[in-house]
Structure formats: structure tokens, C-alpha cells
Amino acid sequence: MPEVEPRNIVEKFFNSVANVLVTPTVWVREKIVEPNQQSYPWYHQKFRRVPTIDECYTDDVVCYYEADAQYKRDRLVDSNILSILRARFEDCTLYEAPDHLEKCKPLWNQYEEAQTNWFIKYGDLGGYHNVKTAYMKQKHRMIWERRHGPVGSGKKTE
Structure with a gap:
């Protein structure tokens, strides 16, 4: 797009203000962001997977801390995935109404x-839980299923 000569002093003023705001942004984009995108296409930090709580020794505090931090990151990711699925279903419902019951059924099943x-x-753990309480919940569920069958199917009768 060719440069157009400003017609009056007001237009010159607004062009100079725009240049003050745009020039640093363009410089950062061209000099920092784009060169780094070629070799490193993502901006979020990638954490290495650490041993889970069942692989830690009972006196290894650092391993407990790392497992707990990884658990909290995984919980946040799972919660955000659930939120995205819910938003997709709600968008489908708004867009496809009044036929949304049949057209959005696959999204609803995936969300459920x-x-x-x-x-x-993660459910029924309370507000202040950690990786150890989640591990105990998993252990108790496995014991229950071994004794009584899958949860929700009723107790086995012998």
C-alpha cells in the first residue's frame, strides 16, 4: 500500500501517534517472535513427566512434591478440557436449535x-486435596471393584 501524504496537521498528528504505538509492536514481532517461532513453535512450558506418587519412596519429599505438582497440572489440564467440551456443546446447542437434540448428541456423549x-x-476429594489423597481414592476404588464389581452395578451376592 503506497504511502499517502497527510492532508493537514491533524492527520499528521494521528499518523505520528499511530507510528509511536505500532512501530515497537512490529519490531518485537519481526525481531523476537517470528525468529523464535521457526525453531520453537509453542510458547507454553513443557514439563517432563516425573515419577508418580506410587513410585516414590515414603521418605522422598522431593519426589512427593514433584508428583503433587504434576498432579495439579494434570488436573488443571483435565478441567480445561472439560470446560472446552462444555463450551462446544453449548455453542452447538445455540447454533443448531431447535434440532440440537439430535445434531449435538455426539458432543453431549463426549462431554458426559x-x-x-x-x-x-478428581471428584469427592474436597477443596484441599493432593496427589496422595487422589491415589488413596484410586486404591479404594480398585479394592471396591475387586470385591463388589464395577462401581454403580450394585454389590455382588454370593
């Missing part, structure tokens, strides 16, 4: 399955 899995892993 993710919600169930989230609750199995």
Missing part, C-alpha cells in the same frame, strides 16, 4: 464421558 472420567479421578 469426559465428565464421568473427571469425577472418577
Whole structure:
């Protein structure tokens, strides 16, 4: 786009203000962001996977801390995935109304399955829980299923 000569002093003033705001942004984009995108296409930090709580020794505080930090990151990721699935279903419902019951059924099923899995892993743990309480919940669920069958199917009668 060719440069157009400003017609009056007001236009010159607004062009100079725009240049003051735009020039640093363009410089950062061209000199910092784009060169780094070629070799490193993501900006979020990638954490290495650490041993889970069942692989830690009982007196290894550092291993407990790392496992707890990884658990909290995984919980945040799972919660955000659930939130995205919910938003997709709500958008589909608004867009496809009044036929949304049949057109959005696959999204609803996917959301329900993710919600169930989230609750199995993180539900009923309370506000202040950590990786150890989640591990104990998993252990107790496995013991229950070994004794009584899958949760929700009723107790086995012998």
C-alpha cells in the first residue's frame, strides 16, 4: 500500500501517534517472535513427566512434591478440557436449535464421558486435596471393584 501524504496537521498528528504505538509492536514481532517461532513453535512450558506418587519412596519429599505438582497440572489440564467440551456443546446447542437434540448428541456423549472420567479421578476429594489423597481414592476404588464389581452395578451376592 503506497504511502499517502497527510492532508493537514491533524492527520499528521494521528499518523505520528499511530507510528509511536505500532512501530515497537512490529519490531518485537519481526525481531523476537517470528525468529523464535521457526525453531520453537509453542510458547507454553513443557514439563517432563516425573515419577508418580506410587513410585516414590515414603521418605522422598522431593519426589512427593514433584508428583503433587504434576498432579495439579494434570488436573488443571483435565478441567480445561472439560470446560472446552462444555463450551462446544453449548455453542452447538445455540447454533443448531431447535434440532440440537439430535445434531449435538455426539458432543453431549463426549462431554458426559469426559465428565464421568473427571469425577472418577478428581471428584469427592474436597477443596484441599493432593496427589496422595487422589491415589488413596484410586486404591479404594480398585479394592471396591475387586470385591463388589464395577462401581454403580450394585454389590455382588454370593
